[in-house]
Amino acid sequence: MNTNSIPPITEDDIANYLANTPDFFERHASLLAAVQLTSPHGHRAVSLQERQAEMLREKIKGLELKAAEMIRNGHENTTIADKLQLWTRALLLTREPVDLPVVAVREIANQFMVPQVAIKVWGVAPAFEDQLFAQGASDDVKAFASSLTRPYCGANPGLEAAGWLDDPSSAASLALIPLRAGISPQAFGMLVLASADPQRFASDMGTDFLERIGEITSAALSRLRPE
Template identity: 50%
Template sequence: MDANEVAQYLRENHDFFDRHAELFAIMKVPHPHEGRAVSLAERQVLTLRERTRSMEQRVSELVRAASENEHISDRLLLWSRSLLKARDPLELPGLVTAGLAETFSVPDVTLRIWGESGVEADAQAPWRAEVSADAKAFANGLMSPYCGPNSGFEAAGWLEREVRSMALIPLRIGIAPEAFGLLVLASPDAERFTPSMGTAFLSRIGELASAALSRLL
């Protein structure tokens, strides 16, 4: 019999070691991490311990991720609450940007809103500054937030200091094809916003910000 036939026989005869229990004590197999040989029973115990450690590590990772998600959800709730409490629509752009910067520790946050204003006295506000047609077209084309390096985006020029990575979040009402603004989260750290990051959370921020800022239209 070759090794494959032995393995197949053992798979088909699960009671083999029940009928030959003495083999556990006399059979020797290589230790998985050391150069010595151990009994079959000890090897099985080592295998089970490694599986247990792997499962414990996985559970620990899941618990940590759940804790981080809960912390993010709590902060998102605080930010959303501040937007709901605003009585004056002109306060909303500042609440959106300052709230994100403080609540989520983002170094730089700004936004632009274009189109006709439904609120008087905001024509000269900084968030109403001129935006090029190319930047508007770029925002219209974003079906989900952009997250990655600053590739010479016009929006980087809306901030006073160097931007090396950024998240660009289109502001739109529902599934409207055209955006009415752009929310910018930026950092001088090239690793703060990377293409490998998920954008689901940024999309939720965009939806909440869009709903709040639509009062200015």
């Protein structure tokens, strides 16, 4: 018999054999105590049972960290939901339509700790045309607002809308939220959120929450539009 033609036994062969022979260690129980592995803690030699216990502890620790993160995220989401409810409630309790832009801006700043907030609305009913919130938006910024399919988040490159803020020079990051009536592609206003923190409204952040803010603001401010 030519032994050279027999392929060598590989680690995979051994692993497959052990996986498919669960009673192997029952027949050779002494091996479990004899096998020594290197511990990742101090590089000392430990028994197979001790190494398995270490791996189990590490797995439990990882699960505990994930559970703690889930709880923390849950608390944060509850806090955001509570603030959103308070902001929405303030809009609903505003009787006079002319007061809505001021309330929307003030409550966003207070509830969500946004340093600077501004808003402009165009195409309003004649009774509101002389209001400050209905003035100062050029055709270019109106077209820009209509072109946004979702809020713009990122740096402040000197956009016109940043000029609506009290202190445009301190706005390192912006969120520009278009306001629309229903599914209309044309925007009738824009909400501007700004922060001195360049990461507060980073370009890679999710915009789902900002979109909800835009939808609620749009619904509230639709009372300013001609009937």
